[in-house]
Amino acid sequence: MAITCDFYGPLREAVGRKTITHDVSTDATVGDVLESIAVDHPELGELLFSDGDLRETMNVSVNSRHVRLQDGLETPVEDGDTVRAYPPAEGGST
Amino acid sequence: MLHATGSLLTIDVGDRSVTTTDIDDELAAFIGGRGVATKLAHDRIPFDADPLGADNRLYFASGPLQQSNMSFTGRMSLTGLSPLTDGLLSSNAGGYLSRNFVATGHSVVEIVGESDELLAIHVTDEGVEFEPVPELEDAGVPAVTDAMNDRHGLESEHLVTIGPAGERVVRFASVMTYDERAFGRGGLGAVMGAKSVKCISFDGDSAPALELPNEDLHMEVHREAATSDDIMRRQGTTNLTEFLNDEFSLPTRYYSELEFEGAADIGGNAVEEKKYEKAACSVCAFACKLPTRDEETGLETEGPEFETVFSFGSNCGVDDVVDVMKSNELCDRYGMDTISCGVTVAAYLAANDEFGNAELVHDLVEQIAFREGDGDLLAEGVARIHDELGVENWAIKGLEHAAHDGRVVQGQGLSYAVANRGGDHMYSTTMIPEYHGKIDPEGTAGKAEHVIRNENLNALRDSGIICQFGVGRAVEDDRFERLFDADFQDLLSVGSRVVELERHFNNQRGFDGEDDWVPYDLPDLESSLQEYYDERGWNDDGTVPADRVDAIAGSD
């Protein structure tokens, strides 16, 4: 099944483009999708993961819902889902 | 508990008198910065003062950390009664002023009265001098710096200045420092203008004695700032633009849409392409600022930051980063808050079906600064003119709504509703845990406690003074304890007292729960407001019981 992944900031630089459409098996989790992309782009894995977990400062969503509010990297994905990975979102001045 | 030291210097620009007052008790209770300035403003500005009258007072204040060499402390606070919100309000700016301010020997400088001629005021450790500057009428901010440099050798890091917008009491006029850094929100530049003060310089060599605890931690924070590979160090806050647009919201065409098709053209990468060197605030190794240049036109400015990318970009339907840079440069030169100005211009574009007309945007900014043509109306801000324009009121308590979209991050929506400063994202920054999935962005139920904690923390941040970009990133709760040599809960209580004094002052001017409002529906808002008031120990109508204010340490 095809999963669309959008990357932002340094994560985009690690994979070289904004969007990657990735094919995975039907029982895949969001962690499987990102780890599999990180095989070709090891810097992505370094930025996103620490000891197999999502780094505290990094953000991943499935269909615009943060995985921390779902099952973390174990959140299942389905055909046509959108995964987004983005860096810390600090607010700021004008 | 660590607190600033140094006296209060009061300058009456009406009779040109100067007095110095010992404020050790207030500093001990409120640390410095916004905290001590709020306490002084609460007790010294008459509750019925006209924001543009002689009785209003401005408080420039530093915190104890402005005597340190720690990154994330190149900030100053400014407090006064706002002509935009009609309430007590503090604004915060970076740049290089803070160390020169502290070197005068004062922790707070208070400006009161009304001058009958345009003045420059020079504050040093040897006293105060008044210089009539009628020839600087209508001068832009960089021209004032040039004049002060030519005459007195004063560089921009010594100066706070208003542009023509402040002189013409545009309600969202800013006070500028270091030419391009703004005490932006709430129109305190108009207060300075109403007092006929064009600029103030700070210089000296007499920083008050202060022993800073745990200075090893300062070095640790400094090292982390210097070695961080955070994207903010390259793109500042503009790095947020694209993923907020795709994942949450980037308010577009006067908030009528949540997504802007041109986000990539005005966002972090587009701004970084125009960046030509690194820049920072005093002693800050994080250096997140954005000097930008367009080689084709020769236009130079600093920024735009994310909020300006929204206010003059997506919200005006403008998708060329150079056009946004131009709006940014004009606002800095004339001395106006880019959020309020951009949102007010967007309201005009909505009323006249002119979204995307960048030339008109730039014309309107000029007209507002000089109160010419339609600019005279727009200079009043959205809350006062939306009926006349026939558009919705996207200002809360008079302050134009920031980019972080309370319709999508709804705890932030609750925060806008209760904030004493109104539509301001920096008051509680509750959107950050919502973006990070630490709180569910949907709904307001159960979020009052988050909003309260963040409001208290941010009031502490602004009293200390620490930059927002250091809080969470480098200065966590335990580090606050070490920096201020105090229990974290005690530190949060200082923040709570600051919020409460602001609220109490505003209550005396007629504000109550009716003003705790946002221009969109939020689930459970009524019950969340009650929860917020209950947790704060306030009355059901959102007012502060008098006995709570009497009980605040150091209150008269």
Ligand code: SF4
């Ligand atoms: S992090 Fe940025 S805004 Fe904050 S003090 Fe440092 S340079 Fe200034």
